[in-house]
Structure formats: C-alpha cells, structure tokens
Amino acid sequence: MNIGEALKYQREVNGISQNALSKATGISQPKISYYESNKHLPLIDDCIRLANFYGISLDELVGRDFVNDKKE
Numbered sequence: 001m002n003i004g005e006a007l008k009y010q011r012e013v014n015g016i017s018q019n020a021l022s023k024a025t026g027i028s029q030p031k032i033s034y035y036e037s038n039k040h041l042p043l044i045d046d047c048i049r050l051a052n053f054y055g056i057s058l059d060e061l062v063g064r065d066f067v068n069d070k071k072e
Contacts, residue, residue: 004038006063025049
C-alpha cells in the first residue's frame with residue numbers, strides 16, 4: 001500500500017469525506033485529494049495533523065509496518 005492509498009484508507013475507515021476532513025484538520029480539500037491520489041507527498045505537518053485527528057501513529061497513518069531486522 002502506498003502513502004496515498006493509506007491516507008484514503010484511514011479516511012474511509014473513519015467514514016469521513018474529504019471536505020469534512022478538511023474542515024476538521026485545516027488541510028485544504030485539494031491537498032487531501034492530491035495526497036490521496038499520489039500527486040504530491042504529504043507535508044510532515046499535515047501528516048501529524050491527520051494522525052492526531054485519527055488518534056494513530058504516523059507509521060499507522062502511512063501504512064508502514066515496522067520490522068526491526070537489526071542483528072545484534
């Protein structure tokens with residue numbers, strides 16, 4: 001899953017429209033659309049706003065599964 005798909009997934013799982021998300025977070029609706037369609041990578045400030053809104057981590061927001069494969 002890419003970042004845009006992950007952002008769209010979170011919005012849809014939470015049952016919110018792009019317009020309502022825009023009003024709730026202060027991120028413009030066109031920006032949300034660009035992010036979800038992978039036309040632009042989201043700004044870190046916007047990611048923080050979205051993660052806070054959804055009550056999740058930044059990793060969860062962008063669909064990242066962390067695997068610690070450091071060998072000791």
